Amino acid sequence: MLGLFGTLDMGARALSVQQEQMAVTGQNLSNANNAAYSVQTLNVTASTPLETPIGDEGTGIDATSITSASDPYLNSQIQAQDSLTSSLTAQQTGLENAQAYLDEQITSTGSSATPDSPNGLASSLSTLFDSFSAMENDPSSLPLQQTAVQSAQNLSTQFQQISSQLSGVRDDLNSSIQSEVTDSNQDLATIASLNKQIVEAESSGGTANDLVDQREATLEDLSNQINITTSTESNGAVNVNIGNVAMVTGVTQTDSLGTFDASGNGQLVLQANSAPGTELTGLSGGNIYGNITARDGALADLQTGVNTLASQLITNVNSIYSQGYDANGNTGQDLFTGTDASDIGVNSSLVGDPSEFQYSSTGATGDNGTVSALAALGSQNIAGLSNQTFSGNYAQTVTDLGSAISSVNDQLDTNESVSQMLTSQRASTAGVSLDSQMTDLIQYQKAYEASAELVTTVNEMLQTVISMKTQ
Amino acid sequence: MQVTTTSFGQNFLNQINQLETRQSTLQNEATTGLSMTLPSDNPAAMNQVLNLQTEASANTQYQSNISAVQSSADTASDALNSLQTLIEQASEIATQADSLSAAQLPTYAATVSGYISQALQYANTQDSQGNYIFGGTANGSPPFSATTDANGNITGITYNGNSDVAKTDIAPGLSVTAQAPGENNTGSGAAGVFADSRSGANIFSDLISLQQNLASGNTSAIASTNTPALSKDEDNVVSQISANGVLQSTLEAAGTSESQESTSIDSQMSNDTNADLAQTLTLLSQTQTAYQATLQSGVMISSLSLMDFLQ
Numbered sequence: 001m002l003g004l005f006g007t008l009d010m011g012a013r014a015l016s017v018q019q020e021q022m023a024v025t026g027q028n029l030s031n032a033n034n035a036a037y038s039v040q041t042l043n044v045t046a047s048t049p050l051e052t053p054i055g056d057e058g059t060g061i062d063a064t065s066i067t068s069a070s071d072p073y074l075n076s077q078i079q080a081q082d083s084l085t086s087s088l089t090a091q092q093t094g095l096e097n098a099q100a101y102l103d104e105q106i107t108s109t110g111s112s113a114t115p116d117s118p119n120g121l122a123s124s125l126s127t128l129f130d131s132f133s134a135m136e137n138d139p140s141s142l143p144l145q146q147t148a149v150q151s152a153q154n155l156s157t158q159f160q161q162i163s164s165q166l167s168g169v170r171d172d173l174n175s176s177i178q179s180e181v182t183d184s185n186q187d188l189a190t191i192a193s194l195n196k197q198i199v200e201a202e203s204s205g206g207t208a209n210d211l212v213d214q215r216e217a218t219l220e221d222l223s224n225q226i227n228i229t230t231s232t233e234s235n236g237a238v239n240v241n242i243g244n245v246a247m248v249t250g251v252t253q254t255d256s257l258g259t260f261d262a263s264g265n266g267q268l269v270l271q272a273n274s275a276p277g278t279e280l281t282g283l284s285g286g287n288i289y290g291n292i293t294a295r296d297g298a299l300a301d302l303q304t305g306v307n308t309l310a311s312q313l314i315t316n317v318n319s320i321y322s323q324g325y326d327a328n329g330n331t332g333q334d335l336f337t338g339t340d341a342s343d344i345g346v347n348s349s350l351v352g353d354p355s356e357f358q359y360s361s362t363g364a365t366g367d368n369g370t371v372s373a374l375a376a377l378g379s380q381n382i383a384g385l386s387n388q389t390f391s392g393n394y395a396q397t398v399t400d401l402g403s404a405i406s407s408v409n410d411q412l413d414t415n416e417s418v419s420q421m422l423t424s425q426r427a428s429t430a431g432v433s434l435d436s437q438m439t440d441l442i443q444y445q446k447a448y449e450a451s452a453e454l455v456t457t458v459n460e461m462l463q464t465v466i467s468m469k470t471q
Numbered sequence: 472m473q474v475t476t477t478s479f480g481q482n483f484l485n486q487i488n489q490l491e492t493r494q495s496t497l498q499n500e501a502t503t504g505l506s507m508t509l510p511s512d513n514p515a516a517m518n519q520v521l522n523l524q525t526e527a528s529a530n531t532q533y534q535s536n537i538s539a540v541q542s543s544a545d546t547a548s549d550a551l552n553s554l555q556t557l558i559e560q561a562s563e564i565a566t567q568a569d570s571l572s573a574a575q576l577p578t579y580a581a582t583v584s585g586y587i588s589q590a591l592q593y594a595n596t597q598d599s600q601g602n603y604i605f606g607g608t609a610n611g612s613p614p615f616s617a618t619t620d621a622n623g624n625i626t627g628i629t630y631n632g633n634s635d636v637a638k639t640d641i642a643p644g645l646s647v648t649a650q651a652p653g654e655n656n657t658g659s660g661a662a663g664v665f666a667d668s669r670s671g672a673n674i675f676s677d678l679i680s681l682q683q684n685l686a687s688g689n690t691s692a693i694a695s696t697n698t699p700a701l702s703k704d705e706d707n708v709v710s711q712i713s714a715n716g717v718l719q720s721t722l723e724a725a726g727t728s729e730s731q732e733s734t735s736i737d738s739q740m741s742n743d744t745n746a747d748l749a750q751t752l753t754l755l756s757q758t759q760t761a762y763q764a765t766l767q768s769g770v771m772i773s774s775l776s777l778m779d780f781l782q
Contacts, residue, residue: 032476039475099510106508106520106744114527114737115505115520115744122521126528133532136639136646137539138600140611327611366602366610366650368637375640379529395521402510402517409511420485424478431475435777442781 001052002059004465008458010047010060014451017044017061021444024066028432029441036217038070038430040209068209069430075216076230078426081419082220083227083285088412090290094173095298095405101165102302104398121162121306122398124155125313125391129378132371139359139368140327148371149346149354152335156344159310163341166303173295174268178259180225180288181270185256187222188240191215192253195237199251202236212236226257226270227285243282245272267296298404305397310341312384316377324358324370331358483769490762497755506746516743523743527736529643530729537641537726543598543649544722548715550596550604551664555708557593558674561586562701565681568693580685587625587678591617594628594653594665594675605653605664606632614653615665615675624682628665628675630654636661642725647718651711664711672707673700 002010024042031037043065049056104120117123131148138144194215201208215238222228222240229241233250240248247255259268262279270280270288283289314336321335333356338344350356361369378390385393500506507513564579571579594615598604606614614632617625634655638646648661655663666673677700684693 033480035477096511102510104510104517104521106505106517108503108505108744114740116524116527116740117517117521122524123528126525130528130532133529133536133640136637137536137543138602139637140602141600360608362608362635364608364633364635366606366608366637367635368608368639372638372640372646379643389525391525392522395518395525398510398521399514399518402512402514405511406514420481424482424485427475427478427481428473431477433473433475436473438777438781 002050002057004458004462006059008455008462011451011455011458013047013060013062015448015455017042017063018444018448018451020063022441022448025437025440025444028437029434032432032434032437035427036213037432038068038209038213038216039432040066040068042066065206066209067207068213070209070213070216071426071429072232074422074426074429075219078419078422079220079223079228079230080285081415081422082223083289085412085415085419086224086287087227087285087290087293088408088415090176090287091294091298091408092405092412094169094291094294095401095408097169097172098166098299098302099401099405101162101169102398102401120398121155121158121309122391122394124151124158125394126378127151128155129375129390132378133375135357135359135371136368136375139371140365142355145354145357145359148357149350152346153351155313156336156338156346159306159341159344162306163303163310166299166306167342169299170266170295170303173291173299174266177268177270177288177291180286180291181257181259184222184225184242184288187218187225188247188253188256190218191222191238191240192248192251194218195248196251198236208236223286225286226288227283243270243272243280245274245280247272298401301404302397302401305394305400307340307342308385309390309394309397310344311339312382313390314338314340314344315384316382317374320370320373320377321358323361325360325363326356326358327360327365328356329363330356331363333358479773483765483773486765487762487769490758490765494755494758494762497751497758500746500751501748501755504746504748505744506751507744513743519743520740523736523740527733527740530733530736533641534726534729534733536639537722537729539600540639540641540647540649541719541722543600543602543604544715544718546596546598547604547649547651548712548719550593551708551712551715554590554593554664554674555705555712557586557589558701558705558708561678561681562698562705564685565693565698565701568685568690571690573688576685576688576690580682583678583682583685584624587617587628587675587682590665590674590678591615591625591628598649602650603632604650607650607652608635608637609633610650624686625679627679630666634660634663641722642729645721645725647721649715649718651714662707662711662714664708667707670703670707670710671700672704674704674708677701677704 021042021044024040028039042063044061045064047059047062049058102120104117104122106115106117108115128148128151131144131151135141135144135148194211198208198211198215201211219228219230219238219240226242228247231239233239235250237250238248239246239250242257245255247253247257254274256273257280258271258273258276260271260277261267262269269292270283271278272280283292317336318334322332325331333350334347335350336344337347357371359371360367361373381387381389382393388396499508507516510517561583564583568576568579594605595613596604603610603612603614606612609632612631614630616629616631618627618629620626630653632653634652634657636648636650636652638648640646651664652661653664654666655661656666656668658668662669663672665675677697681693681697681701684690684697
């Protein structure tokens with residue numbers, strides 16, 4: 001039998017456990033809006049009972065541990081999903097920038113009521129070939145020659161603008177990659193240091209719940225940059241691998257990320273700094289991967305497409321044009337200068353004097369053979385453009401970019417809803433429910449009042465016992 | 472499923488975001504009347520629009536080429552018709568030559584002299600752009616020049632043009648020209664208007680010969696040589712006139728077909744890009760209702776908690 005003092009002690013321990021419960025509830029309520037926080041619970045157990053002839057007799061309550069509701073399996077799913085979603089978001093941003101610079105945007109407020117795309121290369125290409133065609137009926141007309149030269153200049157300027165803007169998008173992607181690599185390395189260092197604190201804290205038993213939550217938030221931040229694989233050691237430390245390279249092992253950061261220019265043309269790729277110059281493989285997610293994919297995928301295709309179009313235009317137009325004669329019988333000049341979209345231009349001498357336009361194939365001033373062949377070039381299938389016409393090939397290039405973005409958008413829609421589902425699942429299990437905490441609070445308060453009542457009652461009983469003796 | 476502070480906020484935000492995105496897309500469709508604006512909205516339709524746009528632009532250019540050729544063709548038609556009348560009149564003089572008195576002959580010779588100068592004017596006709604339409608592709612300067620004798624009579628005409636013509640595209644794969652070479656004695660290419668080796672026509676030389684024969688009173692040569700020659704000349708001009716007629720009807724047909732094609736391209740482009748406004752507006756009003764409901768219910772729920780009821 002416990003006796004009055006035993007019961008008093010039981011009441012005192014109950015009060016202390018209930019205070020502890022209040023403290024944990026308080027911690028939970030304080031972190032109600034902390035997204036990285038996992039709700040904590042004070043685990044309690046009935047104290048070891050006393051064996052008595054009439055059976056086990058309870059001795060009250062003991063607090064055993066504080067555990068958090070975080071679910072490592074759900075967390076690793078969220079990490080993987082975050083990597084995928086942020087990779088797609090990065091691709092979406094990069095490619096949508098490229099799309100904006102192309103300026104192929106349909107409007108219905110232009111010169112005609114019919115919806116068309118009046119500002120892009122497609123329209124400038126048509127204008128050029130139309131201006132050649134317009135010269136056919138009166139090839140020696142200076143105004144028509146001026147119009148044709150002007151169209152060629154506009155087209156060249158537009159090619160150059162698009163080319164430099166697309167290079168700008170590529171440079172932006174490269175600098176994003178670099179800053180994301182810096183962030184990732186900071187995350188790796190943070191994870192190693194949190195590992196150290198966690199191992200130290202848990203070596204004396206228990207779980208370092210708040211540190212684990214912090215580490216989880218850092219792991220998720222890192223997952224947003226690049227896809228990682230993790231494994232947990234028995235001492236509580238989490239090992240982090242990127243690709244096949246161990247970045248954090250136990251409490252130490254064993255490697256870090258870096259970039260290098262593998263192809264020599266400004267396309268930065270990832271390396272592990274322990275193996276400089278070797279491209280890191282096994283990447284499949286995160287902003288860094290998304291930026292690399294956008295840059296080397298749809299953006300590179302677009303740049304190649306625009307450059308090939310420009311270089312084929314230069315070659316094909318010049319090979320016809322240089323054979324022609326101007327009104328004074330001069331021949332052999334080129335219409336376009338340059339080699340691709342970055343440096344395409346119009347022969348400066350022709351710009352200065354459009355009457356030097358070489359339109360005649362025979363030298364006769366009324367002949368239009370050359371300009372007629374140039375006009376016909378617009379509807380010819382060009383071998384160097386996969387046997388498509390100039391405008392057909394460009395339309396295909398634009399469509400390819402559109403399809404790439406549209407496919408990223410679709411994937412992103414799906415993945416975002418998966419991300420949202422997983423996050424809301426975690427918020428539901430590991431987040432703080434005010435209602436549930438408030439209910440707990442009332443319970444603990446009532447229990448505390450009850451335990452206090454027990455102490456008061458035992459105290460009165462003790463008084464009674466003492467007063468028995470003095471009577 | 473337990474609803475926690477963070478999960479409620481996240482879900483609420485996700486729902487609002489979704490509805491806002493949808494609302495903004497529909498709002499955009501309703502204001503522009505377009506179901507797509509960017510390549511990524513509908514890549515296949517964008518491809519079609521860009522190709523149709525190129526076609527439409529080429530089409531517009533063809534139509535403008537047609538009116539340019541049309542204008543030259545009208546000029547050529549006028550010149551050819553006047554030329555035919557002139558040759559008919561010269562032929563009449565040639566036929567009547569036998570019945571004319573010796574005193575009348577010089578007067579008629581002078582009339583024919585006038586015809587030659589007239590014909591030279593027709594031969595050097597310029598179109599509205601200032602190009603000589605009977606000069607072949609050497610059309611920058613007058614193609615015909617005359618040599619005159621001491622009396623001011625034209626004794627010879629030289630052709631400075633060539634026998635080439637420059638054709639203008641008026642439809643895919645169809646090019647035409649209103650030009651004709653003034654002379655073509657090469658035996659190939661476009662027929663010459665004033666002289667052509669294939670038809671045997673040579674208007675200036677025949678008119679000059681007629682004038683000289685009238686002046687010299689050689690009426691037998693007129694009957695034997697000039698009358699049949701002028702008949703060939705007229706045939707040659709008539710065949711040019713009918714070619715011009717064919718050209719005019721080709722231009723008209725091509726113009727009609729292109730304006731029909733323009734209409735059809737326009738409607739295809741509209742079909743590809745136009746939003747179904749009835750549907751868009753219905754969806755927009757549905758989305759707005761859902762958005763209002765979400766906001767109202769969200770605000771209502773989030774302002775309440777157990778704490779409101781604990782005393």
